[in-house]
Amino acid sequence: MSHAFYLDVDRxxxxxxxxxxxxxxxxxxxxxxxxxxxxxxxxxxxxxxDARLRYISLACMHCEDAPCLMACPTGAIARETGTRVVxxxxxxxxxxxxxxxxxxxxxxxxxxxxxxxxxxxxxxxLENGLDPACVRVCPTKALRQGDPNDLGLxxxxxxxxxxAGP
Amino acid sequence: xxxxxxxIKGKIPGEATGIEVRRSVCTICDPSGICGLxxxxxxxxxxxxxxxxxxxxxxxxxxxxGAAQRQWVYHEDRLRTPLKRVGPRGSxxxxxxxxxxxxxxxxxxxxxxxxxxxxxxxxxxxxxxKQPRPFLQRLALEFGSPNYCTESSACFTAxxxxxxxxxxxxxxxxxxxxxxxxxxxxxxFYASTPNARRLxxxxxxxxxxxxxxxxxxxxxxxxxxxxxxxxxxxxALALAMANVIxxxxxxxxxxxxxxxxxxxxxxxxxxxxxxxRTEQITGVPAALIREAALLYATSKPAAMMPSSTPVVHHTNxxxxxxxAAALVGLTGNFDIPGGNVPxxxxxxxxxxxxxxxxxHEFAMPRAWDxxxxxxxxxxxxxxxxxxxQGQAMDLPRQIATGEPYPLRGMVGFGxxxxxxxxxxxxMAAVDKLDFVCVVDLFLTDTAKHADIVLPACxxxxxxxxxxxxxxxxxxxxxxxxxxxxxxSDTDIIIGLVQKLGLDDPLLNPAGSGAxxxxxxxxxxxxxxxxxxxxxxxxxxxxxxxxxxxxLKKHPAGMPVPKPLPVAFKKYEKxxxxxxxxxxxxxxxxxxxxxxxxxxxxxxxxxxxxxxxxSTPDIAGEYPLVLNTGPRLPMFIHSRTFRLPWTRSLxxxxxxxxxxxxxxxxxxxxxxxxxxxxxxxxxxxLANLTELAHPGTVHMFHDYPEADVNSxxxxxxxxxxxxxxGYKAALCAVKKVAPAASPTxxxxx
Numbered sequence: 059m060s061h062a063f064y065l066d067v068d069r070x071x072x073x074x075x076x077x078x079x080x081x082x083x084x085x086x087x088x089x090x091x092x093x094x095x096x097x098x099x100x101x102x103x104x105x106x107x108d109a110r111l112r113y114i115s116l117a118c119m120h121c122e123d124a125p126c127l128m129a130c131p132t133g134a135i136a137r138e139t140g141t142r143v144v145x146x147x148x149x150x151x152x153x154x155x156x157x158x159x160x161x162x163x164x165x166x167x168x169x170x171x172x173x174x175x176x177x178x179x180x181x182x183x184l185e186n187g188l189d190p191a192c193v194r195v196c197p198t199k200a201l202r203q204g205d206p207n208d209l210g211l212x213x214x215x216x217x218x219x220x221x222a223g224p
Numbered sequence: 225x226x227x228x229x230x231x232i233k234g235k236i237p238g239e240a241t242g243i244e245v246r247r248s249v250c251t252i253c254d255p256s257g258i259c260g261l262x263x264x265x266x267x268x269x270x271x272x273x274x275x276x277x278x279x280x281x282x283x284x285x286x287x288x289x290g291a292a293q294r295q296w297v298y299h300e301d302r303l304r305t306p307l308k309r310v311g312p313r314g315s316x317x318x319x320x321x322x323x324x325x326x327x328x329x330x331x332x333x334x335x336x337x338x339x340x341x342x343x344x345x346x347x348x349x350x351x352x353x354k355q356p357r358p359f360l361q362r363l364a365l366e367f368g369s370p371n372y373c374t375e376s377s378a379c380f381t382a383x384x385x386x387x388x389x390x391x392x393x394x395x396x397x398x399x400x401x402x403x404x405x406x407x408x409x410x411x412x413f414y415a416s417t418p419n420a421r422r423l424x425x426x427x428x429x430x431x432x433x434x435x436x437x438x439x440x441x442x443x444x445x446x447x448x449x450x451x452x453x454x455x456x457x458x459x460a461l462a463l464a465m466a467n468v469i470x471x472x473x474x475x476x477x478x479x480x481x482x483x484x485x486x487x488x489x490x491x492x493x494x495x496x497x498x499x500x501r502t503e504q505i506t507g508v509p510a511a512l513i514r515e516a517a518l519l520y521a522t523s524k525p526a527a528m529m530p531s532s533t534p535v536v537h538h539t540n541x542x543x544x545x546x547x548a549a550a551l552v553g554l555t556g557n558f559d560i561p562g563g564n565v566p567x568x569x570x571x572x573x574x575x576x577x578x579x580x581x582x583x584h585e586f587a588m589p590r591a592w593d594x595x596x597x598x599x600x601x602x603x604x605x606x607x608x609x610x611x612x613q614g615q616a617m618d619l620p621r622q623i624a625t626g627e628p629y630p631l632r633g634m635v636g637f638g639x640x641x642x643x644x645x646x647x648x649x650x651m652a653a654v655d656k657l658d659f660v661c662v663v664d665l666f667l668t669d670t671a672k673h674a675d676i677v678l679p680a681c682x683x684x685x686x687x688x689x690x691x692x693x694x695x696x697x698x699x700x701x702x703x704x705x706x707x708x709x710x711x712s713d714t715d716i717i718i719g720l721v722q723k724l725g726l727d728d729p730l731l732n733p734a735g736s737g738a739x740x741x742x743x744x745x746x747x748x749x750x751x752x753x754x755x756x757x758x759x760x761x762x763x764x765x766x767x768x769x770x771x772x773x774x775l776k777k778h779p780a781g782m783p784v785p786k787p788l789p790v791a792f793k794k795y796e797k798x799x800x801x802x803x804x805x806x807x808x809x810x811x812x813x814x815x816x817x818x819x820x821x822x823x824x825x826x827x828x829x830x831x832x833x834x835x836x837x838s839t840p841d842i843a844g845e846y847p848l849v850l851n852t853g854p855r856l857p858m859f860i861h862s863r864t865f866r867l868p869w870t871r872s873l874x875x876x877x878x879x880x881x882x883x884x885x886x887x888x889x890x891x892x893x894x895x896x897x898x899x900x901x902x903x904x905x906x907x908x909l910a911n912l913t914e915l916a917h918p919g920t921v922h923m924f925h926d927y928p929e930a931d932v933n934s935x936x937x938x939x940x941x942x943x944x945x946x947x948x949g950y951k952a953a954l955c956a957v958k959k960v961a962p963a964a965s966p967t968x969x970x971x972x
Contacts, residue, residue, distance in 0.1 A: 069424050071413035071442035073857040074873050078291040081869045082272055083235065088872045102914050105883060107452075109914035111440055182234025194274055197285045197420040198413070216428070 060122075060142040061179055063193075064209040065115055069200030072113030074098050076192035076201055080117070083180060083191035093167055095177045096192055115201060117192065118165045118177040120144045129160035134174070143181045148173040179203065235264050235272045242266055246703035247276060247779040249690055250290040251353040251683040253860040255532075256573045257281045257418055257692055259290055260781060263684055263703045270294055270684065270704060278780045280694035287417040288858045288870060295867040296682060297707070301666050303679035304708025313655045316672040323709060323750070329676050330635070331723040333659040334367065337633045343368030344596040345631055349616060351375040351638035352863065354572055355688045356713035358587040358764075359731070360637060361613075363717050365588065366726045370595035370614065371631070377616035378643050380573075382536035382945035385610050386545035389811045390827075391558065392801030393566040394575070396693075397527035399423070401562035404432040404523030406516075408548050409458065410531025411441035414855040432523055434516050436461065436548075437534070438917035439854065449516045455851050455920060456952035457506040458535050459544035459829035461513065464502035466547070466554055467494040468517035475521070476556025483795060484553060485802075486810020486825065493826050505829075505837075521555050525562030528552050533853065537950040539833040541942040542606075546811070546827035553807040559793050568788065570691050571764070577691035578787025579768035586764050588612060589728075597628060604946040606817055615946040617644065620938055623653040632658040637713055638680070640862055641670045642926045645948040646903065646938035663716055668862070669928055679710040686712030687754065689761050689775070691784070697770050698781030699761070711750045718753045730760045814944075823944060832952040833940065843954055846901060848885070849920040850955035852932045862926040877930040878909040879923040881957070882916040894963030899923065901955045903937055906930040909963075921955055 080096040081088050088094055096117040103110045124144045127135045134150035135157060137143070146157075146166075151173040157166045158174075166174045180190035184203075188194070193201045202209060225233070228240060237243040243266045250261040250273075260279025264272040273293040277284040306326035311317025321329075337345050348364035348371060350357050357374060364372040387394040397405060399422055412419050427433060427446050435447035436458065444450045453461050469475050470491050480487050499510035506513075520526050528551065535545045557563035567576030571583055592598065592612075599622060600615030601608045607615045623631050634657055644650040654660060654673055662674035671677045685706040691697040706712075711719075721731040733756065744752045762772045769785040799805035803812035808825075815825040831838035836847070856874060864870040879899055881891065891897055895910045899921060908923065908930045916922050923932040933950065940949045 068446070071420065071445075071857075073414060073417060073420070073442075074288040075286055075291055075417070075857075077873065078288040078858075078869050079274075079286070082291055082294060086869075088869055094872070100913075105914060109440065111442070111445055111913075111915055113442065180234065182230050182236060186231070186234075186236045188236070191272075191274070194284055195286050195291055197282075197287060197417040198424045199285075199421050200424075 060205060061184060061203055062120060062206040062209065063117065063179070064202045064204070064206075064213070066200045066202070067112065067114065069198040070113045070115055071198055071200075072098055072100050073197055075195045075197055076115050079191040079195035080177070087170070093169065095167060095175070115192070116163060118144060118179070119163055120179055125160035125162065126157035126166065129156040131156060138181060141179065141181045141184055143179045145178045145181070146174050146176060148175065237264060243271065247698075247781075248684045248700045248703045249688065249698065250286065250293060251355065252289045252293065252296055252863055253287070254352050254354045255416055258690055259286055259418055260698065261286070261290065261293065261684070265703055268704060270297060276780050279698070280696050281692045282418040283421065285417065285421065288873065289860055289864050292864060292867045292869040293684070295869055296864065297684055297704075299666070299866060301866060302707050303665060303667060303677065303710065305679060306709070307667070307677040309675050313673045314651065316667060318667065318677060323711075326676050326678060327719055327723050330661045331720060333633060333675075334635075334724065337658060338368065341630055341632050342596070344370060344629060346633040346635065347371040347373065347599065347614075347619065347631055349373055349634060349636040349639050351636070351640050351643070352861070353638060353683065353713070356637055356717055357572065358583050359714050359717045361587040362589055362728070362731070363721055363726070365590040365595070366721065366728055367724065368595065370592060370598040373599055373614035373616035373619075375616075375640070375643055376613065377946065378948055380532040381611055382542055382942065382947040383530050383532055383545055385607070385945055386536065386542045387530070387549050388610060389542070389808065389813060390546050390549045391553065391566070391807050395552065395558060395564035395566040396575070397529045398525075398562050398565050399426050399527065399529070402426070402431060402525055402527040403562060404434065404520060404526035406434045406436070406520050406526060406528040406551075407443055407447070408436045408528055408530055409534035410529070411437070411439075411443045411855055412529070412531075413442040414857040415531070432519055434520060438851070438920060439922065440915045441854075449512065449519060451508045451512060451516055452917065453506040453508050455849050455917065456538045456540070456544075456832035456835060457829075458538075459540060459547040459827060460497055460502050460505045461508060462544070462547035462551060463494045463827070463829060464497040464499060464513050465517035465520070466490070466551060467497050468499070468514050469521045469551070469554060470494060472518070474518070475554045479553065479556045479558070483800070483806050485804045485806045485808045485812070489826050490550065490809035493828065497829070520551065525560055526555065526557050527563050528557070534951055536942065536945060536947050537853065538952055539940065539942050539949040540830040541947050541949070542944040543824070543827045543829065547829065550809055550827055558807065559795060561792060565790075565792065566794070567693070567790070572690065574691050574693065576693040576790075577697065578695035578784040579691075579765075579770055580788070581764050581768060582766055583764055584612075586730075586760070600946055602628065604944070605821060606813065606823070606944050607946050609813065617941055617946045617948065620644070620646070620650045620653040623656055633660070635661045635663075636670070636674075637663045639664075639670050640668065640926065642862065642931050642933055644938070645933055645936035645940050645950070647931055647934045649938050663713060665710070666866070678716055679708065680716070681706045681710045681712045685710060686714070687757060695784045695787040696781055697775060697784055698778075699772060699775035701779065706746070706748050706750070709748050709750065714757055715750060715753045718756055719751065730763055731756060733759070821943065832949060834949075834954045835952060836954075839954065842902070846954040846956045848955050848957055849917070850899070850901065850932075850935065850953040851917070851920050851922045852936070852950045853925040854880075854922045856924050859924060859926075862928075865926070876909050877924075877927040878911040879921050879957075880911050880913050880916040881921060882914060882918045883912045885916070885918055886910060886912045889957055889959065891957065891959050892963060895959050896961040896963075898958050898960050899932070899935065899955050901935040901953060903935050906932060906935065907960055921957060925950075
């Protein structure tokens, strides 16, 4: 089964719990937010009295046709069989940043050793029946993970409930 | 990497990896319901944390602060030994000393001050965590001092007082069964994250949300109606809503006629707040006020969610909060399913956990009448009548004046002086004290003023009892050894009770005056007071079916056995616990005080003492409203500033300004600005956000480099509660330097 993140945008409050849980799970040496593997973006729509604030939590999308994987000249980025998670093997990374240029979501990060690092969807936890750290911690249950089709069904069911009315 | 190595790196618990999940609670923030915490422990060290799934409060989740637990527990700045001051007060020059020397010094000084100036000359203060509160109060009163006070002198209590003035009791919202939730300020998504998923679920169920808040905070983002009022005008808004509800005949006539007092006066008061006038006062469009009033009054049932500070951090705070709370009774939503339901008190600030305890008897071994007057007794008589604590905001005044008697010593657990207005003035006063002891995890800026500093454990290194409104209780046990020689707050208190030779059958069962040890010693050399602590808890729990023996069998906590049944409309049998036995639109207690203090028994609206309306002359020079202490998600007071993970999310002290206001001031994102009041000024970065209320500067408190509460005058207090008017003063902003350094960015 393939795994993906799903973010219920209406439930994300920009609380940053996911970002810190990721740091804790992955022992990230974070001095500045920009190194974090999961980012929370406050987004403002419009201005003045009508402005609306939204919050979006983003990490690697683990794309099926992953541009980073295609761009990597050394094969350091690969798709894991089974979970289909896109992973980076830092021992093969030459720090060329091609993945950064390729990634439409700005995901790749470069630590002190200059090699690329990023979210691996907590694949070891998935294998052991545990949710990724960011999903587990989420106070509003905005972040979820699972098979994209199953997640779609869940969203569809909620929409259907709205159509049905209160 | 082989499979086992991958599992160890991924922190998968199990025998193979040697990683064990041990249960505790997180008390980095300490609201009424703290989060269950799973600690992944390997070789005696926590390598990861997670919310406890079985805990009905947080249900497996945590907030950003709790998730940073490891950096809090293992921070290099943690105090490992007791310290003795060797430099001037505030310098932070300290030297390590032994526990014996430290406790001898504390006990010796307390005894000396008691002999020289009476026990009342010593103040006992409890900040965070709240766990030692009943123990510290017991110590204070047994020692003979009425001066037990807590950080609740500036948080929560004034809100509870307001409800008690109206109804005799606090009544929380029944979110699970309501059809409309009126969130009267506060942003629970950051201040009360365990409730976050429940609020989102309620919205998904179709519950209507009305949010009263100057800011476009995340809770306002999910509101059906957002009333964006000018800070401090809550009372006028509530009265205007009451006027709509009364004049359109939507109030509960039967409840009002049978169960309320002073309705005619309240109706007349509300009638003064017509929609147009109230729009002028609050800035909320008249039509929106009416729509909100109608939605709240016609949704049956409807509940109101109050918060601990935003409404009561005003110079008219209690009256504003009373006016808001009065809407509950007016619409017949008091003590009904889906409305606001009062529940009996259980333990440590939590009501409705399904059991009662002897906490009050435990914490009050002596009656107030047997002791000299408490801190604030003369200045805040309503507080003193209603609250079993001194009002700590009066501390600088009494130290300075020595009236009605001199204060000479202080023992502060988790004390943070930046929770006081004019925080520097407070510390100047504290420096005049003869002896100061502070207990904390870190050498905080407050602790630097102490003569003796004692190192405290974090929650994962100690035992504590907590309970939840979901009829659930937990007794934690240490999941790791204490760091260095750190001791739990309660063990420190038990040690002091014994060292002082106080007559206390529970905390000093052997009655020895020589600091008699508990049963043996802990690995770090501390006396093992585990049995004394457990026995004291068992004594406290005696009226319930909860026992320490049973709790010990359930490390993650357990449902409360035979929980007290939840009942509604309890007033029909017992009346209201107010002087009149009714809900009081006109407070009997304030009426009695009116003669000496000039309080109106009705929930009258007064402008903030400093505002463009009440002090236009001052507003000429300081034209912006100053609003201090709005929550940021990654900080709780000063507690997580020093953790790299949380600090990375907002590196620099910044004030939130709305873009239009900033434009008028010539201020751009990231500019360095000066925020000044008539009292002083600070420099911070400007964060331009539509979240900010136009014309208001919102600034998180507690930054050592930019202490915004130091900009308020020490007497800028609500005269009823003594709470500081943090949410509405006046200030000016000017640009000092343009955004330059790329390190000075603000992301949130």
